[in-house]
Each structure stands twice: as structure tokens, then as C-alpha cells.
Amino acid sequence: LYFLATNGGVTFGGGEPCLRPDFIGRFREQCGCDWRINLETSLNVPSENIKSLLPIVDTLIIDVKDINPAVYCDYTGRDNVRVVDNLKLIADQARQKDCVVRIPLIPGYNNDADRISSRAVIEALGFTRFDLFTYQIRKH
Incomplete structure (x- = not known):
């Protein structure tokens, strides 16, 4: 009942699911189009992987970190x-x-100025749905 009430499906995340497009494609074949398939991704994968996944996934949750190349490289x-x-x-x-x-x-x-800049660049590409939040950095 829960599956039906929520338009059930599965979200692939952890590691980088877009590195396994063949597995996700086979999963889609098995579950059919009644299941929603979502991906949590950094998009830092070959474009061929994204091209093969776009026809079979419903939603992409994209963690871009920052569009500024220096900030992105410094962090990742x-x-x-x-x-x-x-x-x-x-x-x-x-x-x-x-x-x-x-x-x-x-x-x-x-900082917030970096996030505003990143959002403006991504909005210029037509994206409208954003999730802004703060990473919790834990010191050991």
C-alpha cells in the first residue's frame, strides 16, 4: 500500500550511481515503468553515462558542490x-x-556569495528546483 500511495520506486545514491548505467538500465527493465527511479549524483561522470540514463530515470538529485572551478577543486x-x-x-x-x-x-x-553565483549560472541553463543547505563538518 505504501508503494502505491507514494508512487513508489528506488533512489540510487551512495558512491556514484551514474558510474553504473548498465545496472540501472537492467533494473529499469526488471521493474518496468511503474517504479520511479531517482539518482543522487555529482554528475562528475562521462557524458555517455548521463546520455544513457536520461531516458530511464525520473529524477536526478544533483550535488554540484559549487560551480566555481577553484572552489570545487579545492573541496573535491x-x-x-x-x-x-x-x-x-x-x-x-x-x-x-x-x-x-x-x-x-x-x-x-x-560562502553565500559563491552559492548565489552558482545558482545564477545554473538558473541560466533553465534549472528551477534548488536545495540550499549547509554541510556539517565534523572534526575528529
Whole structure:
């Protein structure tokens, strides 16, 4: 009953689910179109993976960290070229409405001005759904 009442489905997250497009594709084949498939992703994966997933997923929850390449690299140790390219790919496929873009405040790495700037760049691509929050940095 819960599944029916919530238009049930599954959300793939943890690690990076977009590195396993074949598995997610096979999962879609098994569950059919009655199940919603959501992905929590950084989008820092090859564009081919995103191209193959867009036809089979319902929602993407995208954690962009920050659009500023220096902030992104400082926090993750990687560049964000793939992230930006994949945001453009999603926009080119007119799938912005199916995305929630997460822009965290990461203490010691970005600030509110950075988040405002990131949001403006992403809004210019047609994305409208945002989740703004603060990372909790725990010291051991």
C-alpha cells in the first residue's frame, strides 16, 4: 500500500550511481515503468553515462558542490568540467524540471556569495528546483 500511495520506486545514491548505467538500465527493465527511479549524483561522470540514463530515470538529485572551478577543486580534489558539461546536456534534453540541484554551503570552502553565483549560472541553463543547505563538518 505504501508503494502505491507514494508512487513508489528506488533512489540510487551512495558512491556514484551514474558510474553504473548498465545496472540501472537492467533494473529499469526488471521493474518496468511503474517504479520511479531517482539518482543522487555529482554528475562528475562521462557524458555517455548521463546520455544513457536520461531516458530511464525520473529524477536526478544533483550535488554540484559549487560551480566555481577553484572552489570545487579545492573541496573535491577534481575539476568540475564534467559536471558543467552534464548540466548542459540535461538542459539540451529539456530535463531541467526533473532535477533538484543541491548547492551546499561548505564551511571553509565557499560562502553565500559563491552559492548565489552558482545558482545564477545554473538558473541560466533553465534549472528551477534548488536545495540550499549547509554541510556539517565534523572534526575528529
